[in-house]
Amino acid sequence: MPYRFIAPRSQVREAEPYLQLNELTTADYPVVILEDGQVLRKTTIQEVALAIGLKAEAQYELYDVVVVGSGPAGLAAAVYGGSEGLRTAIIEKMAPGGQAGTSSRIENYLGFPNGVSGMELSRRAYAQALKFGVEFLSPAEVDRLELDEEYKKLHLKSGKTLISKAVILATGMTYRRHPAKGMDALAGISVYYGAVISVVIFCSI
Ligand SMILES: Cc1cc2nc3c(=O)[nH]c(=O)nc-3n(C[C@H](O)[C@H](O)[C@H](O)COP(=O)(O)OP(=O)(O)OC[C@H]3O[C@@H](n4cnc5c(N)ncnc54)[C@H](O)[C@@H]3O)c2cc1C
Structure with a gap:
């Protein structure tokens, strides 16, 4: 957006x-x-x-595949699920793209000899997943996974539950936050956990 x-x-x-x-x-x-x-x-x-x-509420009660996380791994898995005709949902707590979405230019992704920005890669993958009927739930965070015989129950932080035959966890990694008092409130505003070109604008104003 x-x-x-x-x-x-x-x-x-x-x-x-x-x-x-x-x-x-x-x-x-x-x-x-x-x-x-x-x-x-x-x-x-x-x-x-x-x-x-965007929407955070699931359309169906039961899915063939639910993918948790919409970084490159999760989006690729969702595209495959959708393209095979499986009822697929992808759940993302922040925004499509994951870490890759913050990269100004990715040079080593297959099929992009001149590189591609993380945002553009995410936008394309997101559109491709939607084309195959994948349901995108965001912002929604999976809190807990429960096994119920051959079904898997995904408990969301919102209190809602999704049931799926298969679950793919593509949650990537999260930065450890500095524990000093007040740091959390400033994360992404004046405290950064990475040197990315896209945040330069915020540092220069
Ligand atoms: C600035 C930057 C530049 C980079 N440049 C390159 C590059 O040029 N080439 C390269 O090969 N690699 C690069 N990387 C690394 C690359 O982006 C990562 O290896 C890749 O994004 C990992 O993909 P992933 O899908 O496994 O996980 P991630 O991208 O980490 O995505 C995981 C997603 O899961 C979501 N999630 C986590 N837990 C939950 C939950 N409980 N419920 C719902 N959602 C959840 C997160 O919000 C996130 O969106 C770069 C990374 C950064 C930060």
């Missing part, structure tokens, strides 16, 4: 048509302005996801 980042103090005029800026306090941030002019204040990933048309 294309977006522009507007820092609260530096280029705030660009948001003026949508907001009574004087009214905003730090308690309102993060503020998201949607394409149709709708303004979300102190918003969450879940709220933004719903507003841009």
Whole structure:
């Protein structure tokens, strides 16, 4: 989903048509302005996801395959599941692409001799999965997996449950967070766990 980042103090005029800026306090941030002019204040990933048309609720009770994680491994597995005519769902707690989605250029992925940005690779793989009828649930986080004879029950953090004949765990890795007080709230804003070109813009404003 294309977006522009507007820092609260530096280029705030660009948001003026949508907001009574004087009214905003730090308690309102993060503020998201949607394409149709709708303004979300102190918003969450879940709220933004719903507003841009993603869904976190499963359509069916039973699936042939459920893939957990939508990095390159999960997306590839989901494309194969869908293309074989299996009822396939993919569950992602953040956004399609996983770690690869943050890479500015991947040079060693098969079929892209000139390289491809992680975002473009994810966008293509996501579209390919949807083409094969894969159901994409996001943001949704799998909390627990329970075996029930030949079925697997996936318990989501939301309290919902999905049942599948097969489960593929493609959860990749997560960065260990620095334990110092206050660091969590600043992750992705001014504390970064990797040197990626795409965050340079946030560091220079
Ligand atoms: C900045 C950067 C640049 C890179 N560049 C390259 C490169 O040029 N070439 C290269 O070969 N590799 C590169 N890598 C490494 C490559 O991106 C990873 O090896 C690859 O993404 C791993 O894919 P994956 O699908 O196994 O896991 P991940 O990409 O880690 O995806 C796992 C997904 O699972 C989701 N998830 C985890 N737990 C749950 C849960 N409980 N419920 C729901 N969802 C869950 C996560 O949110 C995530 O989206 C790069 C990595 C980074 C960070």
